[in-house]
Amino acid sequence: MKKLVMLATLPAFALLGACGQDSAVEEQGDMLEERADAVENMGDDRAGQLEEMADEANTDAREDMLNERAEQVDDIGDDRAEALNERADEME
Secondary structure, three states, X not given: OHHXXXXXXXXXXXXXXXXXXXXXXXXXXXXXXHHHXXXXXXXHHHHHHHXXXXXXXXXXXXXXXXXXXXXXXXXXXXXXXXXXXXXXXHHO
């Protein structure tokens, strides 16, 4: 029975061994992915703040301007995060 269990676990250990540690370049790629997440989150947070300000705006023109700016900020964050993720993918 013990031999059967040992044989059943061998493929799992083989997979773990194949994974190994990341190279320095892969580590940099992982760091870029983390940075991309942070950039996207910052853009989302700032856009959310602008949208809240728009909801409280005293004129329709100000509300429209703030909503437009929120959309631009969100797009900029998304685009920057996508570029970072693309560079990270190239490193892996």
